[in-house]
Amino acid sequence: MDDRELIAAVLAGEREAARHLYERHAPRVYRLIYRVIGKPELAEEYTQDTFVKVFRRLAQFRGDAAFTTWLHSVAMSSVLSGMRKLRRLRARETELAEASSVAARPSSGDPHLRERLQTELERLPVRLRMPVVLHDVEGLTHREIAEMLGVPEGTSKARLSEGRARLRTALAGVAAER
């Protein structure tokens, strides 16, 4: 059964179809969310939030777009919404964590480019990290990213460009030493 048939079956009340639809798409959704936030317990929670929203609002799905496009946009919305809550709840802890991560930041002469790239990627703000991860790591197009994040394609391109520029600047010292 393809997605459309499964969706029709879910809307007709077939719970088994919902499970099939979930099993087909959950690994990809989990992977995308994990890539963006990097914490398994949060990836699990936000994946659950995504599918709860999707099943509750399945009747609203506009059939002309791919189901995955809609699903992924709900997933990114869940991530952003979840991170907003988390930021409010843990504002103080975040400040402390950031302070310690700054203290632990390797010196500019660190020769391990890959490690530094990883560190700097994780230090990017979410709005810049998302396009970099989704485009350069996951291989999504700007159109797909724009649909997922609910922004124009130009914004996705601009954020990717800014994210890359920040990475290049941060890695300048490492590259010079090689």
Add this chain to the structure above:
Amino acid sequence: MMDEKELQEQLKELGQRWRVPPEPPLDRMWGRIEQEAFVAAPKPVWRWTRTVLPLAATLVLGIGIGQVAPPFLRSPAARVPTTLAVEPEPFEVPVRPASSTAPFVGVATDYLARVTALLVTLAAEPSARPSVDYTTTQARDLLATTRLMMDAADPIEPRLRLLLEDLELVLAQIVQLPARPSAPDVLLIDHAVDQREVLPRLRVMLAEHTTSQP
């Protein structure tokens, strides 16, 4: 400095081993999803009449009292002159106390009014609707405002938060409208708005914010 191409290659290579997700716990996750999406008792149906009708009744009553009240009980600004005066009667403009929440309330009221207008025009007859470009631009702008409001430092009232979450999804759907939307596209958005009773909730919230403005 590293060039763009080299950075992209490094990022691509990093993707092979960076944040490689563990096996997703599908069965465990499904438990909560099934419980909340299918098994949990449905929320009590929100009856817009419960809130809108009392509001309307209060409004009608207020207008009625205003009509029959003796002139001296009315505020100076509300008095209707019966004759033309040569010298305009001076009246005092009431000085409103300054409030630190005034700008936010103003922004929220403006936002609620704009979302309401957008959804109402979307539900209008095709000939009365604005262009799709205009609609999606408005929706994109409002979507950004929705997210900013959800991101506000101060805690948001739970009802407003739920409304904003529903609006975020509805606006995201409008943003994705194709250049030439078919009737079902718009109907499905209408359906989404109806199903979540978005418009009645918006109007109530708008009425409350308008009356709470200093």
